Structure formats: structure tokens, C-alpha cells
Amino acid sequence: MTDTSTSKAATQSPQGLIARFLSDTEIDTRLLGMLGALALIWGGFHLYGVIFNNFGAFLTPRNLWNLSVQTSSIGIMATGMVLVIVTRNIDLSVGSMIGVIAMSMGLLQVEVLPHLVGLGHWSIWIIAVICGLIVGTLIGALHGWLIAYREIPAFIVTLGGLMVWRGMAFLSAGGRTISPVDSKFALLGGGPYGAVGATGSWLVGILACIGVAYIIYSGRKARVLHNFRLRPLWAEAFLTLVGWATIIGAVMLVNSYPWPKGIVRQYGAKIGQDLEGTFISHGFAIPVLILIAVGVAMTILVTRTRFGRYVFAIGGNPEAAALAGIDTRWVTLKVFALMGTLTAIAAIIASARLNSATNALGTLDELYVIAAAVIGGTSLAGGVGKIYGAILGALVMQSLQSGMVLIGFDSAIQRIVVGMVLVFAVYLDILYNKRVK
Numbered sequence: 024m025t026d027t028s029t030s031k032a033a034t035q036s037p038q039g040l041i042a043r044f045l046s047d048t049e050i051d052t053r054l055l056g057m058l059g060a061l062a063l064i065w066g067g068f069h070l071y072g073v074i075f076n077n078f079g080a081f082l083t084p085r086n087l088w089n090l091s092v093q094t095s096s097i098g099i100m101a102t103g104m105v106l107v108i109v110t111r112n113i114d115l116s117v118g119s120m121i122g123v124i125a126m127s128m129g130l131l132q133v134e135v136l137p138h139l140v141g142l143g144h145w146s147i148w149i150i151a152v153i154c155g156l157i158v159g160t161l162i163g164a165l166h167g168w169l170i171a172y173r174e175i176p177a178f179i180v181t182l183g184g185l186m187v188w189r190g191m192a193f194l195s196a197g198g199r200t201i202s203p204v205d206s207k208f209a210l211l212g213g214g215p216y217g218a219v220g221a222t223g224s225w226l227v228g229i230l231a232c233i234g235v236a237y238i239i240y241s242g243r244k245a246r247v248l249h250n251f252r253l254r255p256l257w258a259e260a261f262l263t264l265v266g267w268a269t270i271i272g273a274v275m276l277v278n279s280y281p282w283p284k285g286i287v288r289q290y291g292a293k294i295g296q297d298l299e300g301t302f303i304s305h306g307f308a309i310p311v312l313i314l315i316a317v318g319v320a321m322t323i324l325v326t327r328t329r330f331g332r333y334v335f336a337i338g339g340n341p342e343a344a345a346l347a348g349i350d351t352r353w354v355t356l357k358v359f360a361l362m363g364t365l366t367a368i369a370a371i372i373a374s375a376r377l378n379s380a381t382n383a384l385g386t387l388d389e390l391y392v393i394a395a396a397v398i399g400g401t402s403l404a405g406g407v408g409k410i411y412g413a414i415l416g417a418l419v420m421q422s423l424q425s426g427m428v429l430i431g432f433d434s435a436i437q438r439i440v441v442g443m444v445l446v447f448a449v450y451l452d453i454l455y456n457k458r459v460k
């Protein structure tokens with residue numbers, strides 16, 4: 024009787040209730056940790072502005088909107104870096120790849136295609152995007168071939184790529200900055216015209232809410248089909264409501280950021296209307312929608328396809344995966360080719376946002392991408408990693424950088440902080456793995 028009463032008391036204690044809540048909802052504790060860290064970063068930088076500048080500039084629609092755009096390119100590459108690290112490899116060349124891919128697209132738009140199809144032709148941005156994706160995929164496939172079939176360590180191959188592709192970016196235009204890019208291409212980088220507006224954002228939000236409900240419903244249906252443990256109905260409802268609240272809050276946030284008055288006047292003159300004083304919302308930026316689409320596609324690829332299962336099997340035990348009949352070399356090549364494709368998408372966003380292509384574009388991005396993946400829970404030992412974690416990790420890294428810029432820290436201090444955060448994240452990963460074991 025004493026043991027029974029003791030166990031009941033433990034269950035009703037705060038720790039017991041929290042443990043039961045986490046067990047019933049199956050919320051990842053690492054996710055909670057990242058969200059807590061993100062809240063501390065945002066709140067800390069905003070409070071710093073309130074105390075020392077009498078104005079908190081961080082938690083404002085303008086800054087958070089810009090933060091989401093800045094996170095897009097790093098987040099997209101981080102989703103690919105998850106697969107690279109899961110297979111016990113590394114890619115140090117993604118920053119330099121952004122430079123050479125952006126330069127190739129810039130040269131096409133400014134110096135090649137206008138002479139072939141005409142200046143301002145509608146097909147220029149489409150051809151440039153397709154060529155950029157091809158270049159990125161080929162570079163990634165080359166890295167994968169050298170690593171998988173020539174058995175050169177990934178660290179050496181991608182370190183060489185870091186230097187080679189940066190040099191190629193410089194030589195391709197003699198160190199010149201190529202600008203401006205095609206006007207339609209520039210929309211892929213965001214800005215007032217590179218966003219979907221209030222109506223488009225609500226449409227995206229409604230579709231996302233439907234998607235959340237479908238995921239919860241289909242997940243429960245699959246558990247019933249395979250006779251797996253079911254979450255309590257209250258937990259399913261709680262997760263659905265949290266998802267809906269997050270989506271609606273995000274839509275309201277991006278819609279509360281208006282176009283600058285000068286842009287409104289310019290747009291009014293363009294369409295022949297007086298829009299002075301009109302509130303026009305930015306809505307979701309196109310780069311953010313691309314990031315969301317990539318995140319969803321990569322999650323499906325990792326969790327719902329044979330390729331995804333093979334990737335994690337190789338990361339968990341390469342020898343056992345090979346003995347099981349998995350072509351580990353071919354999978355590794357495809358992982359790096361995919362990394363190249365995602366890097367090309369990031370290069371499109373980065374150069375479009377800058378409205379130009381420079382040989383220095385993407386410098387040190389490899390550091391932020393690797394840090395985002397590791398902070399998001401990807402283990403450097405291989406076999407463990409989550410796509411949404413990498414995207415949240417990218418948001419954490421970009422929040423740190425954006426906050427330090429608002430405070431006025433110079434680039435040297437920013438790099439020190441980022442380096443310390445990376446080391447600390449790896450240390451936490453080691454502690455977590457020890458605790459699990």
C-alpha cells in the first residue's frame with residue numbers, strides 16, 4: 024500500500040504531470056529546448072534595446088519579417104546538410120558554391136541571354152534558374168562521386184571545393200560585380216514586390232491549417248492500421264490547436280508589416296492611382312514560401328521514401344547497410360547531388376535579394392549551415408537528424424546574427440559568438456547522446 028500511494032503521489036507531482044504531458048503529446052524535448060533558446064535570444068535582444076536605446080527593435084514586424092527572409096537561404100541548405108551529416112560526411116563548400124552558382128546565373132542574365140533572346144525577355148529568369156539548378160546539382164554530384172567512388176574523405180573533397188569554387192567565382196567575371204539581375208528574377212529574393220500580400224498570406228495560412236489537420240488525422244489513422252499506441256484525443260486536439268495558432272499568428276505578423284510610404288507612392292503612380300496613406304501588407308516573402316516548400320518536401324523525402332530510410336541506415340551503420348544490399352556509394356552520390364541542388368536554390372534567393380552577383384556571395388555560409396544542422400539536433404556521429412530541427416537551428420543562428428547587428432557588434436565579435444555557439448551545440452549533442460545511452 025505504501026508503494027502504491029507513493030507512485031500515485033509521484034504521478035500527481037509537477038514533474039510527473041510534465042513527464043506525462045510530454046509522453047502523451049510526444050513533443051520532442053529538443054524542440055522545446057530550441058524554442059526556449061529562441062525565446063531567450065529574441066527577448067534578450069529586445070530588452071537590451073529597450074534598456075539602452077529606449078526602443079526595442081527586435082520584436083517588431085519589420086525585423087521579424089526581415090529575419091524570416093534572411094533565414095531562408097541558410098535554412099534551405101541546412102535541410103540538405105542534415106542528410107550529409109547523417110551519412111557521416113560533411114560539406115564545407117556550400118558557401119563557395121553559392122558564389123560560383125550566383126555568378127553563372129548573373130552572367131547569363133546580364134551578358135549572355137539579353138544578346139540571344141532580347142533585353143527584358145520573359146524567359147531570362149527561367150533559363151537562369153534552370154541553369155543555376157543544373158550547375159549546383161552537377162557540382163554536388165562531382166563531390167559525391169569523388170567521395171563515394173574514389174573514396175576521398177568528404178572533408179578533403181569539400182575543403183578543396185571551398186577553395187576551387189571561390190576561385191572560379193572570381194575568375195568567371197574577373198572579380199566584377201554583376202548587376203542588376205532580371206527584374207522578375209529579383210522577386211525571388213523578397214522585398215515589397217517579392218511577397219504575396221495579405222490575401223495570399225491568408226490563403227497560405229488556410230492551406231497550412233488544413234495540412235496540419237490532415238497530418239494529425241492521417242497519423243492517427245496509420246497508428247490504428249498498424250496497431251500502434253494512440254495519443255489521447257486531448258493531445259491530438261492540443262497539437263492541432265497549437266499548430267493552427269502558430270500559423271495564424273505568423274500570418275497576422277507578416278500582414279502587420281506595411282510597405283514603405285515611398286514604395287506605396289511609386290506603386291500608385293505606376294497603376295495611376297493615389298495610394299497616399301494606404302496600408303499595403305507585405306505578407307509572406309517568396310523566399311520564406313520556398314523555404315517552407317523545401318522543408319515539407321525534404322521531410323517527406325526523409326520520412327516517407329526508401330531513399331530516406333537508406334540514408335539513415337547508412338548513417339546508423341554503413342557496414343550493416345551495405346550487407347543488407349543498400350548501394351551505399353550511389354546513395355552518397357545522390358545525397359551530395361541533392362545538397363548541390365539545395366545550394367543552388369539558396370544561391371538564387373541570395374543573389375536575387377542582393378539584386379546582383381558577387382564572387383564573395385556566400386562567404387562563411389558553410390559555418391552557419393553546419394551550425395544550424397548541429398543546433399537542430401543532427402548528430403556528427405551520424406544516423407540522427409531532423410529537417411525541422413535544422414530549419415529552427417538556422418532561425419536561431421540568424422537571430423543571433425541579426426540581434427548582434429542591431430546592437431552594433433562588429434563582424435569580429437559576431438564570428439566569435441557564432442563559433443562559441445557551434446562548439447556549445449556540439450557539446451550539448453555529446454551530453455544528450457551519453458544520456459540516451
